[in-house]
Amino acid sequence: MKTIIRNARVLTMDDGDTILNRANVLIDGDVIAAVGPDVAFPEGDVREIDGGGRLVMPGLINAHFHSPVNHLKGSLDSLPLEIFMLYESPALDAAAMSARAAYVRTMLGAMEMLKNGVTAVQDDAFFVPAPTPEIIDAVMQAYADSGIRATMALDQPDVPEIEKLPFLGDMLPPNLKADLSAPAPMDSVGLLECYDHLIRSWHGAEGGRLSAAVSCSAPQRVTPDYFAALDDLSRTHDLPFYIHMLETKLQRVLGDEKFGGRSLIRYVHDLGFLSERLNIIHAVWIDDADIDLIAAAGSVVAHNPISNLRLGSGVMPFRKLRDKGVPICLGTDEAIADDAINMWLVAKFAGLIHNITDPDYERWPKAAEVLDCLIRGGARAMRPSVKLGRIAPGYQADLIMVDLDTLPFTPLNDLKRQLVYCETGSSVRLTMVAGRVVVEDGKVSTVDEAALRAEARAHAARFAGNQSEVDQAAADLQPYYREMYLKAAGRQVGMNRWVGDAAHAIQQG
Numbered sequence: 001m002k003t004i005i006r007n008a009r010v011l012t013m014d015d016g017d018t019i020l021n022r023a024n025v026l027i028d029g030d031v032i033a034a035v036g037p038d039v040a041f042p043e044g045d046v047r048e049i050d051g052g053g054r055l056v057m058p059g060l061i062n063a064h065f066h067s068p069v070n071h072l073k074g075s076l077d078s079l080p081l082e083i084f085m086l087y088e089s090p091a092l093d094a095a096a097m098s099a100r101a102a103y104v105r106t107m108l109g110a111m112e113m114l115k116n117g118v119t120a121v122q123d124d125a126f127f128v129p130a131p132t133p134e135i136i137d138a139v140m141q142a143y144a145d146s147g148i149r150a151t152m153a154l155d156q157p158d159v160p161e162i163e164k165l166p167f168l169g170d171m172l173p174p175n176l177k178a179d180l181s182a183p184a185p186m187d188s189v190g191l192l193e194c195y196d197h198l199i200r201s202w203h204g205a206e207g208g209r210l211s212a213a214v215s216c217s218a219p220q221r222v223t224p225d226y227f228a229a230l231d232d233l234s235r236t237h238d239l240p241f242y243i244h245m246l247e248t249k250l251q252r253v254l255g256d257e258k259f260g261g262r263s264l265i266r267y268v269h270d271l272g273f274l275s276e277r278l279n280i281i282h283a284v285w286i287d288d289a290d291i292d293l294i295a296a297a298g299s300v301v302a303h304n305p306i307s308n309l310r311l312g313s314g315v316m317p318f319r320k321l322r323d324k325g326v327p328i329c330l331g332t333d334e335a336i337a338d339d340a341i342n343m344w345l346v347a348k349f350a351g352l353i354h355n356i357t358d359p360d361y362e363r364w365p366k367a368a369e370v371l372d373c374l375i376r377g378g379a380r381a382m383r384p385s386v387k388l389g390r391i392a393p394g395y396q397a398d399l400i401m402v403d404l405d406t407l408p409f410t411p412l413n414d415l416k417r418q419l420v421y422c423e424t425g426s427s428v429r430l431t432m433v434a435g436r437v438v439v440e441d442g443k444v445s446t447v448d449e450a451a452l453r454a455e456a457r458a459h460a461a462r463f464a465g466n467q468s469e470v471d472q473a474a475a476d477l478q479p480y481y482r483e484m485y486l487k488a489a490g491r492q493v494g495m496n497r498w499v500g501d502a503a504h505a506i507q508q509g
């Protein structure tokens with residue numbers, strides 16, 4: 001099956017950011033076969049799409065996401081990460097979900113992304129209390145059915161909660177200390193069996209549209225032995241390796257307290273696991289030496305500006321990373337920390353937040369740089385076995401059509417700036433993944449959306465009965481986590497990634 005889009009404006013995202021003002025795009029199977037003003041109408045079975053007044057551009061890539069909380073958007077007021085996680089990922093059976101509910105919640109996120117023009121997602125999926133083959137299959141089947149391109153890893157710790165955090169051992173009463181010292185719900189042997197299932201069953205499935213990644217969640221959340229096994233798996237299969245590092249100031253302090261004064265970046269470097277396969281997620285509280293290590297290793301950094309604001313984590317040093325040539329991709333993080341799952345908003349925030357960290361306006365992000373992170377950075381992070389992120393022959397036909405006869409683009413002054421600063425997803429008219437149209441004129445073609453929403457509400461109603469146990473467990477721990485958080489917040493760490501007087505205010509008490 002061939003498709004030709006005729007007479008569209010095309011943002012190619014080639015090395016020169018070429019914009020073609022009027023061109024045809026020919027798609028043959030899952031790849032782009034030809035692009036240009038003179039591409040002729042092909043022979044045979046062809047679908048023709050009128051691109052007049054519309055823009056064709058590569059689909060957006062959500063390079064960091066956690067699908068298991070897709071059903072929890074808007075559930076919490078803003079909280080710091082360490083306290084937020086008590087509610088978001090408690091290791092309680094009460095928080096476990098059926099495979100069908102996991103399928104439905106995964107589909108909710110996939111639909112929302114596809115409708116907004118996201119064609120690919122990297123899902124760092126955590127399962128509470130632990131993953132099973134059935135639930136892995138449910139999530140991957142949802143991605144298969146939705147039509148989105150997806151890479152999934154299992155974001156699971158294998159150390160007790162108390163070992164991941166500073167100070168708590170001295171603060172907790174004995175009963176809570178015992179609770180938090182319990183072994184992780186699944187050991188590394190069990191987790192590696194789950195990875196074996198994920199890779200055997202799903203890596204390369206759906207014609208390569210689905211793939212596996214590995215994740216250690218964060219270096220402080222795993223044993224060095226499990227970390228090594230994951231690094232091995234990542235190298236053997238050439239899989240992206242997801243790792244949250246220095247998201248919060250507390251994690252900087254953790255390096256002082258538990259890793260001999262080393263930053264977590266240096267700790268991972270010393271273990272030998274900094275590599276070009278790593279997706280370093282957040283990298284907010286990194287210093288210049290960390291940036292040099294990241295650049296030397298060739299790792300990618302995943303920037304999640306809305307999540308970082310929602311959880312008060314701080315502002316990533318964007319320009320310093322760019323100056324050292326570190327590739328940056330963009331992500332929403334999860335739907336409970338960036339509740340809209342909207343990559344247009346992420347791009348806009350990435351284009352704005354850094355302006356208040358540096359008075360030198362020549363160092364502020366430009367719209368073209370934000371698009372570079374959004375598209376090229378995302379494609380780089382995914383390590384795909386196919387070519388992604390460009391409207392050019394030989395690249396995957398992962399593309400969107402944006403209506404330019406809409407208010408965000410009227411009048412059309414500068415395409416790239418209006419994509420970054422004006423568009424919110426409302427002008428997306430078509431989303432194509434691997435040559436297949438999955439959204440057209442606001443409708444997802446791969447699923448009965450209304451039925452799915454109704455089922456999601458039914459699952460949520462059943463799940464609500466378990467929420468009180470989760471809330472009670474979190475409430476019991478909250479005072480101690482607050483004390484820990486404030487102690488770390490008041491520590492001098494030789495840098496400040498909060499804006500304005502935040503660091504000063506906390507040191508004044």
Ligand SMILES: [Zn+2]
Nearest residue numbers: 066244281333
């Ligand atoms: Zn994350």
